[in-house]
Amino acid sequence: MQCCCKKKKEPKPEDAASNNCNTVPPRGVPYGGGGSMREPRAAKTGGPQKALPIEAPCLTLDELNKMTDNFGSKALIEEGTNCRVFYGKLSDGEEVVIKKLDTSTLPDPDTDFTEQISMISRLKDPYFSQLRGYCLEKNNRILLYEYATMGCLHEILHGNKSGNVLDWGQRVKIAYGAARGLEYLHEKVQPPIVHRDIRSSNVLVFDDYETKIADFGLSNVSSENAARLHSTRATPRLSEDKVKQCVDPKLNNDYPPKAVAKLAAVAALCVQYEADFRPNMTIVVKALQPLLTSKPAS
Template sequence: MSCFGCCGDEDTQRAPDNRNQYPGSHPARNDAYRTADPTPKGPQPVKVQPIAVPTIPMDEIREVTKGFGDEALIGEGSFGRVYFGTLRNGRGAAIKKLDSSKQPDQELLAQVSMVSRLKHENVVELLGYCLDGNTRVLAYEFATMGSLHDMLHGRKGVKGAQPGPVLSWIQRVKIAVGAAKGLEYLHEKAQPHVIHRDIKSSNVLLFDDDVAKIADFDLSNQAPDMAARLHSTRVLGTFGYHAPEYAMTGQLSSKSDVYSFGVVLLELLTGRKPVDHTLPRGQQSLVTWVIFVPNTAQVISFGAVLFGGWNSNNCLVNTGRPPQD
């Protein structure tokens, strides 16, 4: 189902020019000259803007992923499996094979075109794409340090996986600032603006020197028509990160992403998952626990244990506003 609008053609029939009629007279009704209904009927062709990344041959994709073999499989994201492969140009890539879909090729290409033009140091870069029959592949830059979720909680979907090295307070601040800049770019500077819809710690990818980048856009929601996206009633995203108003109504805005990002910040601050069913009832939801915690001492203690050192304690303790000389 296409969500791209289409303007009427120039050859749309128009009412006749009545400038030569006598003043006050009315032209006789003639259905042959009625203005055509401006609303297009049926599926309309999608106009594809130039795509800013190259196509990757399917034989190269199969070669570098070992035929989409299990040894190259590194995870399953939304809407597809992800494989690692080194492209022929020498660049490592996370290669996402999209799940089967009835979406028309032209519609997908229009969405790929939009994502290909997202250029920011804190947004994961699309390197290329491939459409070969029913096989649809997107190649993104590879996150050398994994995801923030993996670093904080252990690799997602792997039973018994252990968290990565403990992040210092400085590292956490740098990751938070980088991810915030990426989200700001999507919301305010990208054209058209992008609403992510699934901001979570596993969609914040980490690179060398603690560079954080926003990843894993749902292409089906990157329609040029912002109104169509705002009024979608299909709730997407991940439980524990949903803004309450979005979960209840399905009405989307950039504020929904900002709420989800706030949950990610709480994860960074406390080291807790957004929802942890191993904890007592009343403490399982991170947001609820933070809201109803009697005082900030418990949150501060989390920071002191996780980050260590006096710097984290000093940053977390409530103090008076410093004088402004």
């Protein structure tokens, strides 16, 4: 699983403090997504920008130590090159993911990082993972997010968990939710935001297969170069005569072929080589919406 950009090779089997010092992560699909912080690309506006407050609770390091048993192994979910991810509970019982970023990999000054947290804290949408708190005490950079009850899409699709195969309807619902999250960032936030790290591990899945886009990450490839690379690989496979080869064999042919063709056509537009030929996310959302009611072939 990709948790904090590149994962290490060795395997890994507000008023918000919790009194449980030995919190153990729930069993099941672990939380995915996320990575190191990097300022999302937003439209530039003239003149100096006034710093806005952070709309999330500021937790003390002592509170977080109590939640995670001093960031111990029992609360550890995953470890990557840029952060460690822990499980915890707020005082109201809400489950959260606690991301302790490796400050040595984050070149941004503290003022820039604070501005990034402020911006992310003000992103309020049902299809975007909400920031639940933060801590900058003693040069730490720690962020708390909603806990994804079903984990990330990458782990659901490619993990070793048995008996958790997504059916056609669940896949469409997840795709639709991800599109709604991007629509919010691209079309509804002012100035618009380009995520720059959309991948299956940054698509979080909650109860009833509700989907939220996770936080921004650090990519080793520029966004435009990455888009062109994906476009070159994906476009030939999404042609009408080859789209069946892209269908997950785990579906056992239990899907509506016409709806699959329509979904592939939308995907093909989204990976066009030139950005000007790609549809905006509002168009994508409208194209996906009718597929929510499509039924597998008898």
